[in-house]
Amino acid sequence: MPEFIKTRITADGRDGYPVEPNRYRLVVARACPWANRTVIVRRLLGLEDVISMGMCGPTHDERSWTFDLDPGGVDPVLRIPRIQEAYFARFPGYEHGITVPAIVDVPTGQVVTNDYAQITLDFSLEWKAFHRDGAPDLYPAALRAEIDEVNELVYKDINSGVYRCGFATSQEVYDKGYDRLFARLDWLTDRLATQRYLVGDTITEADIRLFTTLVRFDSVYHGHFKVNRNKLSELPVLWAYARDLFHTPGFGDTIDFPQIKEHYYKVHTNINPTQIVPQGPDLANWHDPHGREALGGSPFGEGTPPAPPKPAEAVPAGHTA
Structure with missing residues (x-):
């Protein structure tokens, strides 16, 4: 059972998870610096319309991050209260850290990867066909x-x-x-x-x-x-x-x-x-x-700034500097 789940979502689907719009959900928490990277890259590249985003709350217990910011404490797409459930759906009894960021395959409800370092690189390289016009080259x-x-x-x-x-x-x-x-x-x-x-x-x-x-x-x-x-x-x-x-x-x-x-x-x-x-x-x-x-x-560079965040993904008023 892997400590970090190294499965990748790629254009050729070689790990069994091909790049596909609206199939995957990126689960993050604004508090987490490792997850924050993925939020920034997704936004800069304009991937908001092809990779949905679930937001965990800032606190959690020893079991896992929870969707306590959502109505009823349940993610509206994955229909689960804890990201732990997506990990267990693929690896029953997963014994390592239940971390964010994580990408979940929505049709199966299973976690695909939590390899934070590779996720952002793959956003740049593997999802290129879905970048917005004017997206910057973050990994030239x-x-x-x-x-x-x-x-x-x-x-x-x-x-x-x-x-x-x-x-x-x-x-x-x-x-x-x-x-x-x-x-x-x-x-x-x-x-x-x-x-x-x-x-x-x-x-x-x-x-x-x-x-x-x-x-x-x-x-x-x-x-x-x-x-x-x-x-x-x-x-x-x-x-x-x-x-x-x-x-x-x-x-x-x-x-x-x-x-x-x-x-x-x-x-x-x-x-x-x-x-x-x-x-x-x-x-x-x-x-x-x-x-x-x-x-x-x-x-x-030769690109352009991203559009403002969608209202549903904007940081609440008064929470930024």
Whole structure:
């Protein structure tokens, strides 16, 4: 039984799941940074009309994420209260993490994949026939080796690095994770001081993977995970870079800060047993000008911005910065 379900949805259907409009449902939670990536990529590429999206609430118990935001606590398409049921439909008694993002085959009700790293790449490569007009190339062939290299470093030291610190049960593990995290953030500062985006002069998969950690840094990771050498807002280059992306359609308008905070502070009772959710920080500064246009580049290259989110998928009023 796999820890991560590596089955892929491909144009040729070689794993038994061909690309097919309106067959699959992407299950996410706004609180989760790994799921947030898939929400952004789906939106940037204009796949909303061919891949539906189910939204879990910000909190869950030890069993799985639940659809408590939906009427009756049941997903209106899958007709289940917990994503766990889609996992069990394919792998009875699935013993590993019941995670989001996950893609479910609607006709069978079975989970297809929860391989978050591959899902977004396949959205770019395998679903190309269904991209919107003007969709950006988030994984350009000429830059893939460099994107992969940057992604690996960011994954090890930053995406996973904040969790390594937050869930550390020894001082030694915490100290090593802390040092790796901030060394990599300093490396990113040097890299981004003279270029607008991580790889090339347009937004790529690399920027999306970094953004979903950076946008949670001050609200959650700095305090909750004890990564407190600096706030993101105290690192001028990275702070401006994160705001640049936040202001870009498809990025900031996917962020629900109240759900993010509720998830981390209420679910991780081993770290925060009182489940008290802090009121701060003030989020108004996310709207400050970033000035990164002076570095050149263009968010979508020869493409265009995505349309506004559909009303049913929009972040509730007052939940963004």
